[in-house]
Amino acid sequence: MTKTNSFAVDNVIFDTIQSENAKIQQFQSTATPQVATRLAEIHASYPGLSGGVKLAMAKSGMGNETIDKIYPQASSVALVKATEPPKQKSWYERNVTDKIKTTSRYTFAALNLPLDMLQGAASQAFDNNGDIDGWFINTDLGSMIANDTESGSGYFMSGKARELQAERARRYRGTIGGHAWTIGRGFASTVSSPDTMAFNLISGVLDTVIRGWN
16 A cells, blocks of 8 residues: 655645635625625635635535535545646656756746846845845745745746745835835835826836837
């Protein structure tokens, strides 16, 4: 009999629960109060159900008596799916495709470095943060190097590395409207308020033009 790695299974279950919680919270912020309230009740009472099933039940107004009848079977199916081992990659995927994607992530991060440095240098005239991570790690390339194994599996940096880079940029450059300072946002903030149509238009156009010059 093949032994199951309980630590790995625990990690998969934890990650699945974290993902489901994030989806639930995201939906609750946009749903009607009645559906959001019902979704929260189902999520708390029947944690073994998948997010999609909970959402469907909340939208249909399904009562607890009905859910009780199907909960054991539905939760066991969700657990089996969550603990299934990841699909093994082929030799070609491991040795060719993955290496091309890794090279692509580093290449695009390096191409962004001049612009990232420009944005960081310009931001210091408005928000001098000498006590945090520094000018390099807040760039795409810096975060790629620091968090290589968390940079996603596509051609561009994503995943945890992207989240960390965005947070580092906000800390190093300062923020405008909750977003990292950029030249476009900095200029737009002098003539309009953040999150207005005028601000988004001005900052978006200016940052696009600057990125095109990079």
